[in-house]
Amino acid sequence: MKTLLILGAGTAGTMIAKKMSQKLDSQQWRIIVVDRNEQHYYQPGFLFLPFGSYKPQDVVQPKRRYIPNRVEFILSDIERIEPEANRVLLTENKRAISYDYLVIATGCDIRPEETEGLLDGGGWRNNIFDFYTYEGAVALSHFLEKWPGGRLVLNVAEMPIKCPVAPLEFLFLADEFFTRRGIRNKVELIYATPLSGAFTKPKSAALLGGLLEKKHIHLEPDFAISDVDSSANAIHSYDGRELPFDLLITIPVNGGAKVIGQSGMGNDLDFVPTDKFTLQSKKWPNIWVMGDAADIPASKAGAVVHFQLEVVVENILAHMAGRELHAKFDGHASCYIETGFNKALLIDFNYDTEPLPGHYPIPGIGPFSLLSESVINHWGKLGFRFMYWNLMMRGLPMPVPDKFSMAGKQA
Amino acid sequence: MSEDILANIAFDADGFMTDANAWTPEIAHALAAREGIELTERHWVVLNYARAEFKAKGEAPTLRNITKNTDVSTKELYALFPGGPGKLAAKIAGLKKPTGCI
Numbered sequence: 067m068k069t070l071l072i073l074g075a076g077t078a079g080t081m082i083a084k085k086m087s088q089k090l091d092s093q094q095w096r097i098i099v100v101d102r103n104e105q106h107y108y109q110p111g112f113l114f115l116p117f118g119s120y121k122p123q124d125v126v127q128p129k130r131r132y133i134p135n136r137v138e139f140i141l142s143d144i145e146r147i148e149p150e151a152n153r154v155l156l157t158e159n160k161r162a163i164s165y166d167y168l169v170i171a172t173g174c175d176i177r178p179e180e181t182e183g184l185l186d187g188g189g190w191r192n193n194i195f196d197f198y199t200y201e202g203a204v205a206l207s208h209f210l211e212k213w214p215g216g217r218l219v220l221n222v223a224e225m226p227i228k229c230p231v232a233p234l235e236f237l238f239l240a241d242e243f244f245t246r247r248g249i250r251n252k253v254e255l256i257y258a259t260p261l262s263g264a265f266t267k268p269k270s271a272a273l274l275g276g277l278l279e280k281k282h283i284h285l286e287p288d289f290a291i292s293d294v295d296s297s298a299n300a301i302h303s304y305d306g307r308e309l310p311f312d313l314l315i316t317i318p319v320n321g322g323a324k325v326i327g328q329s330g331m332g333n334d335l336d337f338v339p340t341d342k343f344t345l346q347s348k349k350w351p352n353i354w355v356m357g358d359a360a361d362i363p364a365s366k367a368g369a370v371v372h373f374q375l376e377v378v379v380e381n382i383l384a385h386m387a388g389r390e391l392h393a394k395f396d397g398h399a400s401c402y403i404e405t406g407f408n409k410a411l412l413i414d415f416n417y418d419t420e421p422l423p424g425h426y427p428i429p430g431i432g433p434f435s436l437l438s439e440s441v442i443n444h445w446g447k448l449g450f451r452f453m454y455w456n457l458m459m460r461g462l463p464m465p466v467p468d469k470f471s472m473a474g475k476q477a
Numbered sequence: 478m479s480e481d482i483l484a485n486i487a488f489d490a491d492g493f494m495t496d497a498n499a500w501t502p503e504i505a506h507a508l509a510a511r512e513g514i515e516l517t518e519r520h521w522v523v524l525n526y527a528r529a530e531f532k533a534k535g536e537a538p539t540l541r542n543i544t545k546n547t548d549v550s551t552k553e554l555y556a557l558f559p560g561g562p563g564k565l566a567a568k569i570a571g572l573k574k575p576t577g578c579i
């Protein structure tokens with residue numbers, strides 16, 4: 067019996083477990099998935115929790131519900147990966163699992179401890195919140211229910227972060243939330259980002275920058291945070307700027323799973339060096355890396371994981387059969403951006419092409435419009451939750467093409 | 478005089494050298510002067526490290542990578558290369574423009 071071991075049962079781990087269980091002969095292969103958490107969180111829903119438009123029960127499901135029967139699910143922390151010995155050590159019963167093939171899908175997480183005064187300065191979850199964790203998003207929803215208004219500063223500590231559009235969406239939704247509560251005139255919204263503009267890609271940065279202005283959200287670009295001073299309720303940048311706040315929403319430093327670093331397999335932020343086309347580890351040919359855990363220059367998003375799936379499946383099967391790795395991931399990302407008041411934008415891009423205006427997925431028709439606000443895009447975003455639980459996690463096809471296409475885009 | 482030495486160097490639209498091999502320490506001084514920076518021993522710790530990393534990996538190092546592998550802190554980096562230390566250090570070290578993150 068040979069073993070395919072999958073680390074992490076989030077978006078990527080769950081999907082690859084399902085797909086490989088359909089491909090590998092159960093007489094010859096056992097498939098094991100390890101995760102420390104019994105709950106599967108729909109992370110895109112964390113954006114809506116603070117404003118009460120999603121409730122906690124909307125974003126949580128038991129992980130086991132989506133793991134096929136023939137796959138062994140082990141609830142445990144991963145203690146160490148030993149790629150030279152083809153073995154993984156778990157904390158649970160100190161179990162050691164030897165593998166023939168390994169898929170790393172341990173995602174990425176926030177590291178508030180990396181910024182001075184953020185976690186330990188006295189403000190954490192008093193007037194400083196994150197919304198990248200379930201706990202943070204829920205705590206923030208309770209805070210916002212009673213907040214009378216003031217200066218809200220949203221700070222991105224460092225790039226890369228997962229779902230790089232989420233901070234902007236938060237601000238757009240906050241603008242709507244405070245408007246509907248009748249206190250928008252009592253709230254200042256400030257976006258302090260280490261980027262030189264609203265976003266990483268030039269065309270969308272210009273468009274999103276315009277939206278910020280229209281919604282009276284102040285952009286503080288090139289802001290590299292050095293520390294949080296909770297005695298004065300202010301954040302400082304390395305170049306000496308000070309931004310006072312009443313409420314600080316932080317996207318802390320994002321890093322890969324700590325176990326990656328502890329196993330000596332990661333870069334400076336514990337992301338795994340990965341071939342950006344084949345998604346194979348750069349160092350170990352029997353290791354594949356999916357989703358947020360990889361160091362590739364693609365967006366860290368669930369939709370991206372979806373586009374990677376076929377590539378990983380094909381390449382693992384090819385490698386098992388001693389064939390060449392033909393399948394290539396093109397960096398395809400497709401993100402809805404909530405812009406408030408029941409509208410959303412859609413951006414679609416890959417390694418080589420930045421987001422362009424047009425229609426998606428059917429050229430000239432849509433129904434989704436690229437790079438322009440529409441109500442239908444907003445439905446698309448809300449529909450993503452249904453597709454996530456009922457199509458993606460169940461291994462059913464999604465109604466969009468995997469490969470990036472220029473059709474319908476205006477270059 | 479320091480500008481003369483740059484006369485025959487190829488730059489991209491943002492002022493980054495297109496050929497890292499054409500770089501010399503004298504060019505670094507001239508590029509720094511353009512940015513209003515006078516290079517000290519501490520600048521050279523960063524520049525030498527950035528060039529070594531580029532040679533090994535084909536990419537200019539991130540700030541996090543520099544501070545992790547040299548004795549220069551982030552605060553000092555901002556003092557040495559005011560504004561954008563990552564981009565400025567790469568520029569003066571004659572490296573191509575760092576690809577931003579996504």
Ligand SMILES: Cc1cc2nc3c(=O)[nH]c(=O)nc-3n(C[C@H](O)[C@H](O)[C@H](O)COP(=O)(O)OP(=O)(O)OC[C@H]3O[C@@H](n4cnc5c(N)ncnc54)[C@H](O)[C@@H]3O)c2cc1C
Nearest residue numbers: 074076077078102109110144173229357358366367368369
């Ligand atoms: C606020 C927010 C909004 C977002 N919005 C969108 C959106 O609109 N659209 C979109 O496409 N994407 C969005 N995303 C991103 C998306 O959720 C992630 O990119 C996606 O979930 C990544 O999947 P993954 O499998 O790589 O990681 P995850 O789904 O995070 O799974 C990683 C798993 O590994 C486990 N694990 C890690 N370390 C260990 C260990 N040592 N031992 C045991 N288990 C471990 C974790 O418990 C977890 O279950 C958003 C994310 C956030 C935070």
